[in-house]
Amino acid sequence: MTLYHATSTEHAENILENGIDIFAGRSNLDFGEGFYVTNDMTQAQDWIKSRFEGSGEILIFQVDDDVFDNYSGKSFNGNTKGWRDYVFNNRNGFSSLLEHYDYVEGPYLANPFSKAYPRDYKAKGHQVAIKNTNLANEIFLGYFGMYSIRADSQ
Template identity: 30%
Template structure:
């Protein structure tokens, strides 16, 4: 992905059970696409879905979509891994993060497609050997995938500036 595409996104969003004015690197309770850190997306709808999922999982009725200005001009100063679309490298990176117990990486920021539950079914077929990586990528390219950012280090979080939080009520 070129930086020009990233620069078009002034705001990014994070779905949560709370207002997050000061993002932190947190240890997740499950394996995630790009590892531990702070996740955000350029899709406000995706952030609403993330907040809704957290609300339901925790039997709450209220969540938030946190809005940040992202200083994309600074991304070139960080060790970044950027995927413009599903590729073999992306699939292997996601699989390593989701399945290898001690896998870690040293990127500050990772950007690419979300491997959501629907997409992860295809990953399951790939992992079991039922489909090849080429078939996996071909299948995933037929989906309308939203994007996500992982801010993996404290240094990377300095690119974010909190704007507001919007209540999500289920």
């Protein structure tokens, strides 16, 4: 399976030099603190274009299809009440009330800056939050390469 991580050039260099730090990102994201990847290259490209002033790196990881099998995870399929509640609690600082997993998978919140109530949340795409250091290390071992996007070449 191929996983993509979209990030700034500076953060990409740090990951390649020091490995994946699951605590490096913000904690108030959809699935809380973790290292976020997607299985959708186009989504990763769009993420770069909408952030980092349109320039950044996509780290590419090739991992075995069963890489998640030995870890506890939670998967959300679409815009369900469970997904909306989980995202709401993480984005509003209530992650300590949630069950903890080694990874969480599902759509991302497409309208994070609206003051929408959870019932108005829009789900889009695919993301996996890696929340376990051992799992992050397994993914890092699958580093395959890096794809650069530059604002001036778009």
